[in-house]
Amino acid sequence: MEKMWSMTNVSKQYHIKAGQEISALDDIDLDIYKGEVFGLIGESGSGKTTLGKVIIGIIEPTEGKIYFKGRDIAELRGKELLGLRRESQIIFQNPYRSLNPRMRVAEMVMEGVKRDAGRVEQREMVRDLLQMVGIDIENMDNYPHQFSGGERQRIAIARALSTSPSFIVCDEPTSNLDLSVQAKILNLFMELKDRLNLTYLFISHNIKVVNFIVDRVAVMYKGKIVEYGKKEDVMKNPLHPYTSLLISSSFLKKTDIAKKDTPDKKGCAFYPLCLYAEDMCAKCVPEMKETTKGHFVACLKRI
């Protein structure tokens, strides 16, 4: 399979005050292949949203390189940079905030459509896009607040599709939606993927949703990827203790966690909560190693 994205040693630090830095992403290595749905699971503070924004370049990493179809995106300029922008799009979590409240829906979706076409053609394309996502085109000149949450998310999807992208980052796209609406949006994602040959980076904290839609999945904890691999491997046979904790919490099965102190900040980030931890874990950061084919984990105990 063709490799679409490749991140190596990517870190992102935020400078809060003098001397105080928050590490949103810490030494991330990730590959995404064309045509797959790659899932990213994590809780708040894991860095998953930051990763979504860093990969397509709307946030710059502090360190590391990101390659799109073999090219370093930091070196792209002008037309090529514009090309990257058009090929990779993003859909946000909150449908109430991701649309400009002062723009009509048709205008918003039209912004991404090719500029060389005439206005009539552009409007025609907008109509097609809105129909594809299931929005009644009679309402295309309305404002966002006149639509429901589910409809707004569809509009955001139409906007993302307006540049004919090949890759879309979906940042918690259904977390703010009702169950029945979520079901429709998930179906829509699958349909669009088949129809338009899309590749997705699907970010969520909801394991059940991720389990349904992804092919491969990575688990993030405090800025690091702790485990990744094929969905079946990671979900049915979780290796990292954090992954097991996430899965059992989601299904409301009790799991014990430890409560240890960390004197230093070195070592494995999960050490304070880990039941299997040993002294070694508090001293060195575990490396990512492959166990079975395609299944990687960063844990000293599980190798």
Added chain:
Amino acid sequence: MKTVLDVKELKLALKKDIFGVEINILRGVSFSVRERESVAIVGESGSGKTLTAMAVVGLVPDNMSVTKGEVLLCGKDVFKMSRREIREMRGTKAGMIFQEPSSYLNPVFTAGDQIFEAIKDVGLCRDDKKRQCIEILGDVGLPEDVYCRYPHQLSGGQQQRVMIAMALINKPSILIADEPTTALDVTTSFGIIELLKALIAKYGLSLLFITHDISLVAGFADKIAVMYAGRVVEVSDAKMAIEKPAHPYTEKLIACLPERYTSGERIRTIEGNVPDFRNIPSGCAFHPRCPYVMDICRKNEPAITTKEGFSVRCFRYGKDVEYDKCL
């Protein structure tokens, strides 16, 4: 077993506008909560679940009024209480916690101060009150030093536990929780649910848990009440509601859960959209989206049919029609 909360056919409407038109928001809510029972109200947005939770403690918005029905909290009708009685009732009979704990905690007071302020027993002296606060902090699983912390210094889960402490400090009979875990992480929300289960056992508490996530409450509630378009359409035993849902809406809602499908399948969604409260369909409000729709469903509204272990508003189970028509 005593019934702590009994809601009987509650109907709430927007006050009449200048044209004399009355728009109904809650069109018939009936359910009950017994001692030590945890009942979950499950509904999507627009179903009226939050409004129901507010009505239980008498917090009906100014632009709405109760048109019918009653809410009996520990035997007393909430809407017939005097203002003093209502104030006394809140906190001592019923405690409430909400969705975003950070919005409901005052940022300029410490957690301890806020719990302290919530104590209604005037007979206690300062030290006793403080002792009670520390005790309840322990009950909700927080260390003593949280007493001196400000809300912004606490995590989301800790903030929610502080809210629970505030709600329970006066030992109410029932705790009403309006989507308390929706804004929290998976592991944190699991912790809160475990805590609620422990508190129910320890304090003999009843719980009314409002949520839109039916799979969440199936695991720990005793009863589930499903709401659609301002009415309770089904009240069942929790396990039964998931395995053998009575009302078609419940059935279709459960079918929307992604965990019931394997990769590559399409989720079987519910056709159509949730109706706006201004445009409720005639007859049974769910009929345009119901796979089992019959002629009678389009014309008449079903009354409540009670069978073994569940009660439901659906003509498939009984032909009783509700004659008390709302607009």
Added chain:
Amino acid sequence: MRVFLMRLRKKHRVSYIALWGLVFLYGLAILADFIAPYSYSYQDREYALCGPVVPRCIHKGKFTAPFVYGIDIVNPAFKEYRADTSKMYPVKLFTKGPERRIAGFIKTDRYLFGSTEGKIFLFGTDNHGRDVFSRVLYGARVSLSIGVIGVAVSFILGLLVGGASGYFGGRIDTCLMRAVEIIMMFPFFYLMLALRAIFPPNLSSVKAYFLIVIILSLIGWASLARIIRGMVLSIKEEEYVMAARALGLSSFRIITRHILPNTFSYTITALTLSIPGYILGESALSLLGLGIQEPYPSWGNMLSVAVGNLRIITGAPWMLVPGFFIFITVLAFNFLGDGIRDVTDPKTW
């Protein structure tokens, strides 16, 4: 446009009325040549500081065609006058008078109303014997336009500078904000005087007019720029702006299409609230003799004669009429601003 007016009428009755009130006032200003019975410089020295002489319809208890009484000069030294009921001069519509051009275009010798032999001083006369009503109408031209033009220039400058500063940050932001702060550092009034003083005191009125507009705008844009910058900083982080960046839109388009329109709720209100400031700024300059010079009227310089002069305020209170006009203009702009802000917010539709 029509939709906008309809919405305004429905939601904000007061603001709708204010809008038409302003349209009326601007109409008066444009058609001053036609409506005012006298030119702004026409003097009737005999009747200086005369009270209002209005057309009447009732004479000795009977209805008659509109007319004015003659003016009897009781005491020229103390400027006391009385209506002379023995003399009645008819008041007609579309009377003839000296030829002039309406608004610089249409030549005519007709006036809306007037009296060929009698004197109509609707708002009385000033200390030079000039009709206050006519001068108010001509003065409206200056006062009403200075506010609008000055504000327009300020705002365009403020929006662009604030927008660029907030969006780009870094050195651009630092430089622009320092410039803004330097301008704001000077006390407004003294800065205005200083800028005016650079130019010769006896400029032709047209030049003086534009000079005042430019001075006022150059001072006014600074505080707006700062506020807009603050708003831009927060709007910049909104998700729809990020989505716009992801679409690959140019910075200019993002600033003008996505960010600045979301500042309008503040901008429009600030805009309409600043207009009175400019009107008053012009009055202040005129007060000191640095603004519009005599004999050209502006509401400001008409007031300057009355201000501080107790004798005039008590003896000839009609000289304060320009102040009343400033008041209702300011009020109207305030109400209008409220209405526009509410009606242009898509969320309230």
